Amino acid sequence: MLAVGPKDLLFLFSEPMDMRKSFDGLCGLIRNCTDKNPMDRNIYIFVNKSRNMIKLLRFEGDGFAIYFKRLEKGRIELPKKQDDGTVSLKISHATVMMMLEGIGLEKRKNRKRHQSKNSL
Incomplete structure (x- = not known):
């Protein structure tokens, strides 16, 4: 079973798949x-051109x-999308959950929280 937790590193591919x-x-x-190894236990996210399908x-x-x-x-x-030429974008657990649940990303407002150096 594929489980996504708040401490997982998640990378969204910026181009349609x-x-x-x-x-x-x-x-x-x-x-x-990318410079990543698919066996590194990170989660890689792919979305199709019409944005009605997603794979993790x-x-x-x-x-x-x-x-x-x-x-x-x-x-x-x-x-x-970032304009720096990167193929994959590191995203947060909350962003992935909102994408999967159909919650809008544009109008959300992130409240201030303490973040350690290792967090997103």
Whole structure:
């Protein structure tokens, strides 16, 4: 089972993805487009062009797990894209949960919280 916790590192791919890709194709994208290893237990997030499908990929120690969601109505709202040329964007647990639940990202207001050096 793919579980997403608040301490997990999550990386959203900024370009739309072909949702026909499975484990090997997604791992290849991670290796070829980033400096990351897909077996590092981080969670990698992919969204298709029409933004009605999302995949989360994670290595769980003995194999890969994919969470795949297809919306019957609506679209997945994505965080603003960075113009620095990066392929993947580090995002927070809260952002992923809001994306999966259909909560708008633009109008949210983050309240001040203490953050340690290791947090997002």
